[in-house]
Amino acid sequence: MNTKKNKMSGADIFFECLKREGVEYIFGYPGGAVLPIYEKLYDIDFLKHILVRHEQGATHMAEGYSRATGKVGVVLVTSGPGATNTVTGITNAYMDSVPIVVFTGQVPTHLIGNDAFQEADICGITRPITKHNFLVRDISELASTIHQAFYIASTGRPGPVVVDLPKNVMNSITEFNYPDKIELRGYKPKVFGHQNQIKKAAMMLQKAKRPLLYVGGGVIMSGGNRELYLLAKENNLPVTMTLQGLGAFPGTDPQSLGMLGMHGTYWANQAVNHCDLLISLGARFDDRVTGKIETFARNAYKIHVDIDPTCIDKNVVVDLPIVGDVKHVMAELASEITRKPDLDEWWEQINKWKSECPLEYDMSDGRLRAQFVIEKLSELTKGEAVVVTDVGQNQMWTAQYYKFNHPRSHITSGGLGTMGFALPASIGVAFAVKDRPVISISGDGGFQMNIQELVTAVYYKLPIKIILLNNSFLGMVRQWQELFHAEKYSFTDLSDGNPDFVKVAEAFGVKAYSTDSPHNVEHLLREILDYNDGPVMVEFKVAKEDMVFPIVPAGASISDMIIRRLDPKEMV
Amino acid sequence: MMHIISALVENKFGAFNRVVTMFSAKGYNIHSISIGETEDPTVSRMTIVTEGEDKVIEQIVKQLNRLIDTIKIIDMTNQPKxxxxxxxxxxxxxxxxxxxxxxxxxxxxxxxxxxxxxxxxxxxxxxxxxxxxxxxxxxxxxxxxxxxxxxxVLRRGEQIRKLPKEYESDHKKINGDKK
The missing domain is CATH 3.30.70.1150 (ACT-like. Chain A, domain 2)
Incomplete structure (x- = not known):
């Protein structure tokens, strides 16, 4: 009798595993191949299934949820088109190292390879865009595979894992055996950095006259913001952050130089150019940060702390690599420092750069500017909101003008640059974050990609504040066309095709406002921040020819930064 | 310069494909590749001949190590073999x-x-x-x-145990117990 009691179906085992992994939410969409799972799901109450409107949306939601909480995001979709629709979201999570587990249905094992209805080789398709993937061919492997999937996704350098579940495996029956321990002989992520390397780093730091911390998303992912704060504060070190690093160190702190790189602040990029010691913490020397590799921080010794050895010496050859969890390494590094460096001169120089060339925009013609909206939003929310951005100008202006004070508060598609990310990702965030406002910022281009997820936000009554920065253009592309492509505004003008966004939102059941006047900004922002009965949107019609400055042209040296649009008179 | 890389990988569905996919995704060249079972049937040995500057080879070895299904990677080029x-x-x-x-x-x-x-x-x-x-x-x-x-390729001389003891597959442990 007892042994019979232990026998479970594949679908039962699936949920038992999710329960043990502590899964709270699944973002999913049903279909033929996952019917056995959805049949069980009907009676499951320990987790909540969120019905999305497109599988891409589900992956972005899982990513938003994961990035807001640090937990693993979970997606469940059917085979074939359900699986292939997740590809963009999986790639996005891969590029930004976000732990999500995507369960895809698959046709029964005896039909695999037969071009069966809704069959797609999703393991083959996702091999280069996942940290790892599995096809469960036998029910005996199911429990251990799910356990491994969560372990691989969430440890080391995190990343997406796909688990492909053939329908017959979900229907077959076996004894349930959950492995307590995971033994993967080919996977042993390193946590602690090499002692001697850390000692050397401490020595280099104590000798440095112009040190700079270059902080990436790895610090947030490892939960090392406290260690970073102590290391920077105790030694009076300047901190510059990458797009994904924003929030790792308080943006309102005077030691924060803001973002570096292509659209980074003048003073952060000058600091990179002139520093004599650059300590990279959980960042990967991305081309959007370095510009021309040969001239990047050329006067500096470089220390690179990263959990992924492949990141080291990949783009920039460094002088001292430390492989390990950046949280631990920072704590150990701080404890090794006995003599604080004297940085008064260095700070004087940085502050001089700061006053020479602050971030600025011109609103003297009375038209509304996106920068003004973001600046006001930052003021009104005191940097306490979780802000999810799309890709393009809206993203860069948010990175420049919103002062993030907390980690896991700036959620954006960095590596892949996926338009249509903000709305679904903010939905995932809204399930996790209840005590702070969740704000989704998009342009008019990206908002129309994945706009279907407005339904999901309305259905689950999520109090997301949607800010639509409508310049009737694919603004970032337009900017590059103006600067680098002979002002040929080729297919970037959306003004004739754009819908009435207020009507669209209202049709979905979203309360919506619109304005083109700077005078209405504060009052409308207050209005949406106070609104708690489901999602609310405000469309800001902003100047269409506005550009994000400063900009370092792609592949150019940081010192070739363009600070502002030249006056026609100056161009002569 | 030509390099010979010896990789011990899990003898599993898709492991070979993963290695090859990595080479094509990163744009590395494969001159020749061979694969076969080893003395431990759960482990395959792949021998990959590839070409590149030292920096590229270093990345190849790291990227191979990063795959979950790879157990051990050795650049055999300068080893007695x-x-x-x-x-x-x-x-x-x-x-x-x-x-x-x-x-x-x-x-x-x-x-x-x-x-x-x-x-x-x-x-x-x-x-x-x-x-x-x-x-x-x-x-x-x-x-x-x-x-x-x-x-x-195989390295010359008496071999130190290829895999640390704790990574040995169950198969081998069971066989060992029988002796």
Whole structure:
């Protein structure tokens, strides 16, 4: 009798595993191949299934949820088109190292390879865009595979894992055996950095006259913001952050130089150019940060702390690599420092750069500017909101003008640059974050990609504040066309095709406002921040020819930064 | 510069594909690749011959290590090693040239493995430069077909245990217990 009691179906085992992994939410969409799972799901109450409107949306939601909480995001979709629709979201999570587990249905094992209805080789398709993937061919492997999937996704350098579940495996029956321990002989992520390397780093730091911390998303992912704060504060070190690093160190702190790189602040990029010691913490020397590799921080010794050895010496050859969890390494590094460096001169120089060339925009013609909206939003929310951005100008202006004070508060598609990310990702965030406002910022281009997820936000009554920065253009592309492509505004003008966004939102059941006047900004922002009965949107019609400055042209040296649009008179 | 990388990988569905996908996704070149089971049937050994500057090779080794299904990666290029490749080669012959071809085969310590009225098939093993030399000498007779296995290597001398004890597969542990 007892042994019979232990026998479970594949679908039962699936949920038992999710329960043990502590899964709270699944973002999913049903279909033929996952019917056995959805049949069980009907009676499951320990987790909540969120019905999305497109599988891409589900992956972005899982990513938003994961990035807001640090937990693993979970997606469940059917085979074939359900699986292939997740590809963009999986790639996005891969590029930004976000732990999500995507369960895809698959046709029964005896039909695999037969071009069966809704069959797609999703393991083959996702091999280069996942940290790892599995096809469960036998029910005996199911429990251990799910356990491994969560372990691989969430440890080391995190990343997406796909688990492909053939329908017959979900229907077959076996004894349930959950492995307590995971033994993967080919996977042993390193946590602690090499002692001697850390000692050397401490020595280099104590000798440095112009040190700079270059902080990436790895610090947030490892939960090392406290260690970073102590290391920077105790030694009076300047901190510059990458797009994904924003929030790792308080943006309102005077030691924060803001973002570096292509659209980074003048003073952060000058600091990179002139520093004599650059300590990279959980960042990967991305081309959007370095510009021309040969001239990047050329006067500096470089220390690179990263959990992924492949990141080291990949783009920039460094002088001292430390492989390990950046949280631990920072704590150990701080404890090794006995003599604080004297940085008064260095700070004087940085502050001089700061006053020479602050971030600025011109609103003297009375038209509304996106920068003004973001600046006001930052003021009104005191940097306490979780802000999810799309890709393009809206993203860069948010990175420049919103002062993030907390980690896991700036959620954006960095590596892949996926338009249509903000709305679904903010939905995932809204399930996790209840005590702070969740704000989704998009342009008019990206908002129309994945706009279907407005339904999901309305259905689950999520109090997301949607800010639509409508310049009737694919603004970032337009900017590059103006600067680098002979002002040929080729297919970037959306003004004739754009819908009435207020009507669209209202049709979905979203309360919506619109304005083109700077005078209405504060009052409308207050209005949406106070609104708690489901999602609310405000469309800001902003100047269409506005550009994000400063900009370092792609592949150019940081010192070739363009600070502002030249006056026609100056161009002569 | 040519490098020979020896990779111990899980003998699992998709593991080989993962390695090859990594090479193509990162734009690295594969000169030759061979794979086969080892003394532990849960582990396969892949021998990959690739070309690149030191920086590229370093990345290749790191990227291979990063895959979950790879257990151990060794750059064998500068290690004391035995390196072999097997070639099957079919050469056409006329009256009078057959014995000459067989002589050449003997010089290369190969075997004649097939013959008919017009062609003769030889099996030659050795390091790749020996195989190249054999091809050069046989060329004038008229080569019909060549199949090369790709390089395999093993390190010379008594081996320290390849895998730390705790990574040994259950299969081996069970076999060990039986002894």
């Amino acid at each position: 035995v390196q072999r490749e097997l070639m099957l080669i079919t050469v056409s012959y006329q009256k009078g040239t057959r014995s000459e071809i067989i002589d050449i085969c003997e010089i290369f310590r190969g075997n004649v493995v097939d013959i008919n009225n017009r062609t003769i098939m030889l099996e030659i093993t050795g390091p790749p430069d020996k195989i190249d030399a054999a091809i050069n000498v046989l060329e004038p007779f008229g080569i019909k077909e060549i199949a090369r296995s790709g390089t395999v």
